Amino acid sequence: MYASRNxxxxxxxxxxxxxxxxxxxxxxxxxxxRLACVDGCRLCVDACPSHAIHLVLERYPEPAPRQVALAESMLALCERKSHEERTALAIAEAAPTAGAARVARALARSARILAEDCAREAGYMIPQCEATRELLSQIATDHDGKIRSIAEELIEVTAPGR
Amino acid sequence: MAQATALSAVLSNLSKAAEKQELFGIAERFNELAGLVDGNQARDPSLEALRAEVARDGERDYPALQTAGAEAGDRGVLRAVKWGEKVTTAQRALMDRYASKGDALLEGKQLFLCEACGFIFLGDDPPEICPVCKAPAPRFSNVK
Known part of the structure; x- marks a missing residue:
């Protein structure tokens, strides 16, 4: 655990x-x-009058368990938001005016943020959690080349104990 | 298991989670992967089609998730539903206003996006606090 300043x-x-x-x-x-920082000391965190320092953990807990059906529903909504993002991006590409393209780009980015929030609540909370590790394994199995190699690398660097 | 369409957003979310843990190398790799798996184009790229998609979420998906989340006592889901419903309403409002006014709507105005929750705001300056998620003004970016 080391201190980090915002x-x-x-x-x-x-x-x-x-x-x-x-x-x-x-x-x-x-x-x-961070190399000189004393593990878990937190004196600066508590002393800072502007609350600009926080602790960064080396290990994070598994996210709280969630009902499977509910996680699946969140993932289904993530799908829909992702589809909306695609639609908005396609609109932006074919837009007749600069204004139409700008509106579509804003909608696409908004949809992406909503999709990401759904992914988080579907259980893909952090890189180190079990759900993420299963997903990375599946990606590595389903793909070749660069996609597989990055997925395998991520499995390794997010392994417990790293 | 995440389906193909959602995969990119799942991975870019994990990139952001890594960044918040100051794991910048890992964040970059997740983003790269998100870009590589981001695929197929939409079939009907019209504002009307998008308006219909977004409206369906508002009328069907969010109320259903609200009920399911409340029954399970899952406050994380309830939080996401609350933010998502409001952001979706703002998306619909923007589409409706643009459909009726066209480019004149944007004249002299900026489009601000809350990077925390996705709220879209049309105006001269970003709001001091996001009306949906209460993030401060610096969390807004200007969509060009």
């Missing part, structure tokens, strides 16, 4: 410099030196 929230009060026992918070890049 530079957009940081008011430069620099209290993190006072409390850090290793100097990890005092760097020329504005980012906390």
């Amino acid at each position: 530079i957009r929230l940081c008011n430069k009060d620099c209290v993190c410099l006072f409390v850090c026992p290793t100097g990890a918070t005092d760097t020329e890049t504005g980012q906390i030196d």
Whole structure:
């Protein structure tokens, strides 16, 4: 567990410099030196007056279990949103005016974000969870070439204990 | 198991999840994979067809999921349904207004998109807080 600074929230009060026992918070890049950061120490997280520092975990828990039928319904909605994104992209491509294309692009991006949210609630919460790992295995089985090699690489780098 | 159409969105969602964990290399690979599996084109690329698709979600899918989510006591699903319904309503409103006014609707205005929930806003500046998910203004991007 190491500390990370959100530079957009940081008011430069620099209290993190006072409390850090290793100097990890005092760097020329504005980012906390994660190699110098003390695992789970969190002194800077609690001291920061602008709440700009948070802890990044090395391991995340499995998402809370969800009713299978409900997860399937969310995935079905993800399908529909993805289809809507395709429709919107096709509209953008064939649009007669710049305005029509801009509206369609906004609709496509909006549909993608909704599809992603459905995917998350369908159980594909994080790269390290069981559902994701099963999906990556399936992708690796179903494809060849570059798709398979990336899927296999991701299975390896998201393996528990990494 | 995710079907082919949804696969790209499932993977780009995982890319965002990796990014939030500061696993930037993994995020990039998920995005690459999302691009590679993103396939087939829509059959009827018209605003009317899209309007009908979106309307069906609003009238059928969201209410059904709302009921199922409430019965199961699944607040994650209820949250996604609540956001999704509102965003879908905004999508429909934009399509209706564009259908009646055409490019004049956009004159001198910007189209802002909430990157957290997908809410679309037409105006001069992004809202200070997203009316759907309460994300702050910097979470909005300007769709060009």
